[in-house]
Amino acid sequence: MTTHRAGVDEAEHVAGVEVKPVAGHIGAEITGVDLAAPLDERVVALIRHAVLRWKVVFFRGQRLDHAGHIAFARRFGEPVLLPGRGPHSPPGFPEIETTADRLELSGRYGMERDEWLQRRRHTLLRGWHCDHGTRIDPPAATVLRAESVPPYGGDTTWANLAAAYAGLSAPVRAFVDGLRAEHRLGVGYQPRLGGDAYARRLLDEQVASVHPLVRVHPETGERVLFVNGYYVEQIVDVSRPESAALLEMLLEQAVRPEYTVRFRWEPGSVAFWDNRATIHLAPGDHTHVGAARVMHRVMLHGEVPVGVDGRPSEPLVGTEAGRW
Numbered sequence: 001m002t003t004h005r006a007g008v009d010e011a012e013h014v015a016g017v018e019v020k021p022v023a024g025h026i027g028a029e030i031t032g033v034d035l036a037a038p039l040d041e042r043v044v045a046l047i048r049h050a051v052l053r054w055k056v057v058f059f060r061g062q063r064l065d066h067a068g069h070i071a072f073a074r075r076f077g078e079p080v081l082l083p084g085r086g087p088h089s090p091p092g093f094p095e096i097e098t099t100a101d102r103l104e105l106s107g108r109y110g111m112e113r114d115e116w117l118q119r120r121r122h123t124l125l126r127g128w129h130c131d132h133g134t135r136i137d138p139p140a141a142t143v144l145r146a147e148s149v150p151p152y153g154g155d156t157t158w159a160n161l162a163a164a165y166a167g168l169s170a171p172v173r174a175f176v177d178g179l180r181a182e183h184r185l186g187v188g189y190q191p192r193l194g195g196d197a198y199a200r201r202l203l204d205e206q207v208a209s210v211h212p213l214v215r216v217h218p219e220t221g222e223r224v225l226f227v228n229g230y231y232v233e234q235i236v237d238v239s240r241p242e243s244a245a246l247l248e249m250l251l252e253q254a255v256r257p258e259y260t261v262r263f264r265w266e267p268g269s270v271a272f273w274d275n276r277a278t279i280h281l282a283p284g285d286h287t288h289v290g291a292a293r294v295m296h297r298v299m300l301h302g303e304v305p306v307g308v309d310g311r312p313s314e315p316l317v318g319t320e321a322g323r324w
């Protein structure tokens with residue numbers, strides 16, 4: 001988000017608007033705001049403050065259309081324009097990417113979605129990710145809007161990576177402060193023998209960066225454990241087994257239940273999260289329900305991450321993630 005540096009302890013108050021935390025370390029519901037209406041500067045400041053403080057905020061019962069969604073997001077930064085978007089994304093709104101679960105990837109790359117899911121990284125924590133984390137400048141924030149959701153299932157869970165870092169012991173914090181890791185697309189994907197169009201695309205259109213393992217948040221100054229189960233290939237300058245063991249420990253730390261919040265979507269729900277300080281878990285419990293889950297996403301441009309030692313991330317290959 002393009003904002004001045006904000007302290008997270010200074011509170012903003014606007015009559016009629018409430019910020020209600022919903023879990024101990026992360027997540028707050030904001031009531032009393034109509035996101036489709038022109039927003040007062042003070043309301044924008046309150047929301048910005050709440051996102052920085054609670055990492056993800058939720059709004060219910062909103063009536064945003066595509067233009068309204070983009071206009072709301074623009075109050076907080078510049079939307080990311082993707083070079084390629086999913087087939088369900090709305091024409092004329094390049095800022096919006098639409099996902100319609102169960103339809104994604106079906107038949108693409110010559111395989112059904114179930115097979116593609118089976119071929120992904122063999123870890124139970126793989127679904128945890130930040131959005132487009134392999135870019136040299138991962139998005140600062142995401143605004144996700146639910147159009148239709150299944151009657152049950154399909155919740156999203158977020159984890160607070162600043163709280164997870166703070167919860168490590170002092171010696172381990174000092175140890176991980178100096179490490180860096182390679183993030184890339186398709187980590188652990190097992191290609192089909194005899195040719196695999198998806199694996200070929202991973203090679204041809206790879207986007208990879210080396211990011212600090214502990215990132216200093218550009219707005220709050222917090223140290224953030226920059227790990228996820230989806231994009232982190234390995235910690236650099238250590239052996240593969242050392243890297244695997246460390247990553248498993250750090251990722252388990254990041255997603256401990258006390259650092260997470262889970263959100264039940266309804267049509268008209270909006271979640272707005274700090275993509276620099278959180279990871280989230282794509283739901284895996286609704287595909288059997290048989291109802292479409294249609295979600296619209298706008299991401300905001302982010303900065304090149306910087307480590308505790310002041311060193312920025314480095315690009316390895318590619319510059320921006322397209323349709324991944």
Ligand SMILES: [Fe+2]
Pocket residue numbers: 129130131280
């Ligand atoms: Fe995501």
